Amino acid sequence: MKQDYSYMKHHVRMRVSAMILLALLSSPTLFAADNAPQVTLDASKTSPRSVEALTQRAIVRDYKFAWTNLDAAMESNSAGLLNSLFAGTANDSLRGTVSSQQRTGMTSRYLNQRHKLEAVFYAPVGDVIELHDTAEYDFEIHDGDKTIHNEHAIVHYVVLMTPGADRWVIRQLQAVPQF
């Protein structure tokens, strides 16, 4: 009887452990964390104004958020996801891509993103910052269900960001051959 009780206790413990493991593995936040873009910022060579630590953190947070939503917008062809993170020319361009993807039945993905940001210019009054982004990601283009392009891309972007009411927004996101 005592042996049976011990066996049952062990069995229950195993099942609980398995359930916790399953719950962790199926957690969307866990996958979100894994698939979230990795963003680092080097602001040591910025001029004419140095970038305050709090501003650096805000830029990294908002740039990461912007690229997460950029991937989601291109995957689902939802231009709404670009709002409030992209403004001006960057917003117009990306909306153009989304609407033409919708017309042609195409989608695209930016997977396993890594962004190395370097702040190269920060305006004297802090109203605009220019960044160099060496981005690395797996870029996929789909026509319906068919994958027509799949490459590990390293792309250099010149980025202009400006501060909004509560976040930094991307105003220019322009790929260049090299810095």
Next chain:
Amino acid sequence: MSSSINTACKSHNVHGALVTGVFICLAMVAVAQDAPLRVPSNAVAGQAASIATTGSGSATFYLRGPSISLKRDVELGQNIDLSAKELQTSGDYVAILCAGSCSSARFFVAPGKPATLTFLVHPSRAPVGLNDGINGVALTFDQFHNLVLAPATVQFELTAKGSTPTSRNVQTHDGIAWFRTSSGKSAGALQISASLNDVVARRVVQQVASDPCNLRIKGQRTAKGILVETEPVRDCSGNPVPDGTIVTFTAKDGHEVSFVDAPVKQDIARATMVAKGSVVVSAASGVATGNELRLGGQE
């Protein structure tokens, strides 16, 4: 510009198959050098370009750019024409040709010539004599709002009434040129322009008087008390301070002290104070203090 075959080279899990996989991938890269499409090497935003194809038969052509995604049926062996409108945005483009399998090539579209200047100037109002108090940032864009990254010289010109215009040439770096300067000695509009070839952007900074300086007061007894007023209130450069600048008058009558705040109106601040005995009146505005005025008691 780069080419690639778009079949994933990823699914070789077994160690024994790794070498085979590497050979397959290398072979695919070698084939990619002979991809059946040749993309433009010097494309410029807003200019038509064409992509050459080789082979025969029909295929599907795709173009994915910074603001465009297009799909088109094409005949292999013929050029694929891309219109000026399809290449308006500077950045990287991926051209894909699918006929059975897909091949792709990447190319860049460079920005056009500078057509607009975005010119940010701060502040809109600046006190005179402020060291490095005015700054401006100019960003160069082409007609399609692509940031023009090629170095260019922007001329900043500052013109204040009654003084010789000053100018300086600054070369753009990654599309940005900037300057910083001190404000002048005289109040008034400071015209600032940024120009690049025939593209000009103008802004105005209003230079205003700085803090009051050398405050002087005069006064006299009246039936109601003491009427005190300042001489015209000016900053240290001689500019009259703006209306509304507050001057605080202080009257000491023995142990009693009374204060009156009066705004400057047409260069002068005026106040009436109640005092019967002999008083000492002084005035202050900002960090400036004036002379002391002694007035005898009322008879």
